[in-house]
Amino acid sequence: MIWVAWRQQRAALLGLAAYAACVGAFLLVWRYTATSRLADAGLRDCLRGVVERCAAEPAYWETMNWFSSADSNARMAAVGFAALAGAFLGAPLFAREWEQRTHLLALGQSVGRGRWFGSRVLVALGATSAVALLLGLLNWGSAAWQGDTVWAWERLHPNHFESQPVALTGYALFAVALGATAGLLLRRTLPAMAVAFAGTVAALHAVRSYLREHYAAPVVSPDSWQRTHTWLSGDPGRWALDHGVLSTSGEYLRNPVDVMAIAYGDCELRPGEWGDPAFAACMDEHGIARPASLVHPGDRFWPFQFVEFGLFALVAAALLGVSLVVLRTRAL
Known part of the structure; x- marks a missing residue:
């Protein structure tokens, strides 16, 4: 057969x-x-x-x-x-x-x-x-x-x-x-x-x-304010599901609109360019520690x-x- x-x-x-x-x-x-x-x-x-x-x-x-x-x-x-x-x-x-x-x-x-x-x-x-x-x-x-x-x-x-x-x-x-x-x-x-x-x-x-x-379950991957490609040498194979920020208390926020308002309306205009130490310090004052992504690791x-x-x-x-x-x- x-x-x-x-x-x-x-x-x-x-x-x-x-x-x-x-x-x-x-x-x-x-x-x-x-x-x-x-x-x-x-x-x-x-x-x-x-x-x-x-x-x-x-x-x-x-x-x-x-x-x-x-x-x-x-x-x-x-x-x-x-x-x-x-x-x-x-x-x-x-x-x-x-x-x-x-x-x-x-x-x-x-x-x-x-x-x-x-x-x-x-x-x-x-x-x-x-x-x-x-x-x-x-x-x-x-x-x-x-x-x-x-x-x-x-x-x-x-x-x-x-x-x-x-x-x-x-x-x-x-x-x-x-x-x-x-x-x-x-x-x-x-x-x-x-x-x-x-x-x-x-x-x-x-x-x-x-x-x-x-x-x-996806994991939170902290990023940097610096405009670099450091993620390529870290875990390039990761699958990013969402991009947001980490609060100073460690909570992941799914990129709320007010975060961008803070960045463009206050921190980026007052201390300097995005990624400068002064910019990061300003964001920290507003309760935002760093950008982050919700990912599946490679x-x-x-x-x-x-x-x-x-x-x-x-x-x-x-x-x-x-x-x-x-x-x-x-x-x-």
Whole structure:
């Protein structure tokens, strides 16, 4: 049954593998070009980490901005692999069988419904998750091998987080399971493909926008009044959720309007420029100790990856359970 399932799904599987190979090749060429450009600009030390000197060099930011659109497209293409897998592999997995009535031949033999279902799902999920994991590892590893260039230190941030290996594998499992379930319920390929693609995109957007930041309690990160890039050498991978201030009593305030009124209406005009010692002393007199941010530290990247994988894998398992129940109870 495994061989039969592979023969029936090989066109979609090979097509998805070719898509992933193209994305991976683009990632490698793009990363290599970015690091070469930085090295030619005399910023070789920036290949191993974003430090204060890098942030002060216009050539560094010119390189980053030049490659930012390509980076965004590559990450979107990597995440798009999951949605495409759900539409072109998961949805036709069973819907096409009903449309072509070939399920009657398969289930009319000695093969039981559970075995038929399991073999097809196993091939689809196994191959898709393996390719998604390799694509995610390539996206993560290309930055790790060549240094933290081209925004690689933002891996925890939305739009970067989704293309990383563990989470991307979870998305692929969910998308294929969603497509298979839609195919068994609708028994029409095109509607099932639409449900799988739109459902995957909607689920990713909902989790990124409303759920991920609650995987752990954020922490308060004190900043400085000085206009520098010191945060880059401290914890560049942190994910800032909100910017505010710390009161002299240690309470975090979510950037109230009156704080800015104090800064521009009194402290910045009377003692001197923003960041001067006199400015900091004036703000302290008004009960404001320093600016601060509400953040998830960069070391939460891998824990968040596994939490998100577990979430999508659990939903995928539930969807496959529903699919199996539908297959066993509905008439052929």
